[in-house]
Amino acid sequence: MRFIHTADWQIGKPFKQFGDRESVLRQARLVAIENIGRLAAKEGAAHVLVAGDVYDTEAPTPRTLLEPLERMRRFSDVQWHMLPGNHDPHRPKGVWDRVLESGAPANVHLHLKPEPVDFGPGAMLLPAPLTRKTEGADLTEWMDRAETPPGAIRIGVAHGSVVGFGSGGEATNPIDPRRPALARLEYLALGDWHRTIQIGPSVWYSGTPEPDRAGGQEAGQALVVEIPGPGAPANVTSHKVGSYRWLTIEEQLSDAGELEDLETRLRGLPDLSSTILRLWLKGTLQLSGRAELDRRLLGIGAAMFYLDVDDTGLAIRPSAADLELIDFGGVLRHAADRLKAVAEDAAVGPVEKRRAEDALVQLFVMAVGTGA
Structure with missing residues (x-):
């Protein structure tokens, strides 16, 4: 039977x-x-x-x-x-x-x-x-x-x-x-x-x-x-017999040069429009790399049914060049330096540290734009 x-x-x-x-x-x-x-x-x-x-x-x-x-x-x-x-x-x-x-x-x-x-x-x-x-x-x-x-x-x-x-x-x-x-x-x-x-x-x-x-x-x-x-x-x-694919992918990032390869691999997934992806990101990026990552993920997310990014394991480490792009001096640079100090302070808790990193990214995008 x-x-x-x-x-x-x-x-x-x-x-x-x-x-x-x-x-x-x-x-x-x-x-x-x-x-x-x-x-x-x-x-x-x-x-x-x-x-x-x-x-x-x-x-x-x-x-x-x-x-x-x-x-x-x-x-x-x-x-x-x-x-x-x-x-x-x-x-x-x-x-x-x-x-x-x-x-x-x-x-x-x-x-x-x-x-x-x-x-x-x-x-x-x-x-x-x-x-x-x-x-x-x-x-x-x-x-x-x-x-x-x-x-x-x-x-x-x-x-x-x-x-x-x-x-x-x-x-x-x-x-x-x-x-x-x-x-x-x-x-x-x-x-x-x-x-x-x-x-x-x-x-x-x-x-x-x-x-x-x-x-x-x-x-x-x-x-x-x-x-x-x-x-x-x-x-x-x-x-x-199902219509949607649920994927979980973990990626380790350490340099902005890896982002193009990441985007290529994610866009190469089959049945992109019916894919639900949980993306775990770990590692360290500079401010400019993080801004580029957000720009690329925005497009990838639009191509998928749903993209859920967990970036709690991804640290932001601003370079001197990042800070100079924000401002050489003045109010914006002062704010960026203070946020950088909080993000790198070992005595600061993970929630406050994440808030400082997110604020740095927002400040960078506001000052430089998303195409940096």
Whole structure:
């Protein structure tokens, strides 16, 4: 049999830091559902298995509640299987009761109890739904004792973490990575980690179909899983279904001569207009180099969907030539000398030091212009 494994849609997730572009990223999460539906049709997969966190919260607005359901309704030839996760656990009168009351499409199936259910010809699905955000016990343990028809392909689905299992101490939503062997599963579909990763021969996290954070998954993925028959290993292939790429890049700068190369490399990134970049800058630049850096980053940021620059690790060290460009003497030079002294004073805290450096850059641009 062949099916799609996905997870962590988190429909309704806020992106306040993006300002007026927030709605674009929220809409992209709905577009990802449509891309998954098209992938299922293309690959001949009759089922899509969503391993938790369909919604970002337990109390989505009425419109947010219906938006993913309506996208799934369009793909009537595909059966969509939903599992409650830690963002949307199944509680009385909670989000999943609201979905049921809304009249969910006939091709959308909610797996709200830990019990075997049919999952296509010759296959059984063993779900482990969350009923609260955190669990100390492994909710997949029941699968070991689950009875299914002889010769049936057994597929488990759960939402949680395999890290530190059995190591003692407090755990939240733990999952034993040995579960496929213990429960005779051909495949264990997991959600919660926002990265596509294989834990074992039959254990996979699908990752998120639309990334949502710097330092996480670069591009949204879904998995096409094919199981030839009972006891056969699963063949798993990853497919891009997301619209936006989230990148994190760290750069060390020490000279203005490096800035042209930096700009060339950043402009050479693929799909620039759909790229969200977190740029970490470290090192030291003179005032003229810092002004040039800001000018170049302004253009690069305009070419990208979003550019987030963290320059807390980048120090500004004005040269004598920088200060002379501001003024040979007089009020401006006096102000620049005082700011330089603060920026270089070891007794000054990092906040005051950064303020002095930023003021120096502003003073330099005001006196010299951005084309220095």
